[in-house]
Amino acid sequence: MKSMTSASNTCAEFRFRFGDFVLALAILLASVLLIGLWSGKQGTVAEISQNGRLLYTVDLSEPQTLTVEGRYHNVLRVENGTIRVIESDCPNQTCVHSGGVTAGTLCCVPNGMTVTVRAADVDAVIR
Amino acid sequence: MKAGKRVALVGLLAALSVGLGALERFVPLGAVIPLPGVKLGLANLITVYAIYRLSASDALGVLTVRCLVSALLFGSPVSLAMSLSGGLLACIGMWLAHKLPRVFSVYGVSLMGAALHNIGQIFCAALWLQSAAVFAYLPVLLLVSLVTGALIGLISDLLLVRL
Numbered sequence: 001m002k003s004m005t006s007a008s009n010t011c012a013e014f015r016f017r018f019g020d021f022v023l024a025l026a027i028l029l030a031s032v033l034l035i036g037l038w039s040g041k042q043g044t045v046a047e048i049s050q051n052g053r054l055l056y057t058v059d060l061s062e063p064q065t066l067t068v069e070g071r072y073h074n075v076l077r078v079e080n081g082t083i084r085v086i087e088s089d090c091p092n093q094t095c096v097h098s099g100g101v102t103a104g105t106l107c108c109v110p111n112g113m114t115v116t117v118r119a120a121d122v123d124a125v126i127r
Numbered sequence: 128m129k130a131g132k133r134v135a136l137v138g139l140l141a142a143l144s145v146g147l148g149a150l151e152r153f154v155p156l157g158a159v160i161p162l163p164g165v166k167l168g169l170a171n172l173i174t175v176y177a178i179y180r181l182s183a184s185d186a187l188g189v190l191t192v193r194c195l196v197s198a199l200l201f202g203s204p205v206s207l208a209m210s211l212s213g214g215l216l217a218c219i220g221m222w223l224a225h226k227l228p229r230v231f232s233v234y235g236v237s238l239m240g241a242a243l244h245n246i247g248q249i250f251c252a253a254l255w256l257q258s259a260a261v262f263a264y265l266p267v268l269l270l271v272s273l274v275t276g277a278l279i280g281l282i283s284d285l286l287l288v289r290l
Contacts, residue, residue, distance in 0.1 A: 013284055013285065013288060014284065015232055016234055016235075017229065017230055017231055017232040017234075019224075019227065019231040019232075019235045020231060020232055020234045020235035023231070023235050023238050023239060023242075024273060024277075027238065027242050027269050027270075027272065027273055028270070030266075030269060031266040031267070031269040031270050032266070034265055034266040035266045
């Protein structure tokens with residue numbers, strides 16, 4: 001054991017150093033940054049309903065194509081985190097012209113179809 | 128230091144470390160901060176002490192023995208892996224920090240230890256669970272490590288002045 005009388009690497013009480021504060025700040029910033037980054041990457045889902053009835057809940061991170069059949073036929077495409085109607089045989093075609101949404105809603109009124117985009121409520125499932 | 132004395136000292140510190148680790152289970156920090164793995168890190172007190180008073184290999188020895196014994200007594204192979212990843216990373220970081228006494232005081236060293244310990248454990252968990260989702264815990268754990276690191280730093284400061 002190093003000599004107990006040697007005080008060369010003992011800090012006197014409450015003597016802080018510049019590096020301590022820098023480190024504390026760095027940790028604080030890192031945690032804030034991580035919270036920001038993480039909530040951005042959270043999966044978003046689209047809920048596709050028809051006439052008030054929920055048909056599908058779709059994860060927007062995976063590309064896929066879905067069809068909603070009703071009075072009319074809507075084809076929805078999920079790509080690059082957005083969802084849009086690529087094809088529809090409804091009379092006004094408003095839904096097709098709405099383009100892609102990453103948040104909010106999209107609908108085909110004649111077909112009674114609505115799409116609502118919201119944040120996923122489950123972070124992850126750990127088995 | 129004679130070899131026998133060294134063995135005894137490292138053993139003593141390691142045992143103390145295990146004891147403190149067991150003792151802190153009585154502090155229900157999990158009730159205040161409901162995250163897995165949130166601890167006061169009292170055992171780190173011994174590690175910090177070892178770093179300041181012993182050689183690098185001895186400090187590392189104290190840490191490794193502590194992790195092994197703790198895992199054998201209270202944990203599982205998984206907890207050993209997590210404990211070691213956090214502990215080894217923390218030990219290395221703390222050693223380096225303590226080698227720069229003009230930059231870091233014992234508080235900085237302790238903060239370094241707390242933060243790195245959590246980071247190491249999260250990385251291990253992510254690898255084990257094959258999931259990046261665990262990183263979601265990291266921000267809060269880091270914030271908690273600021274507090275626990277400072278607390279352990281305070282106790283270490285008081286300890287190192289006297290011992």
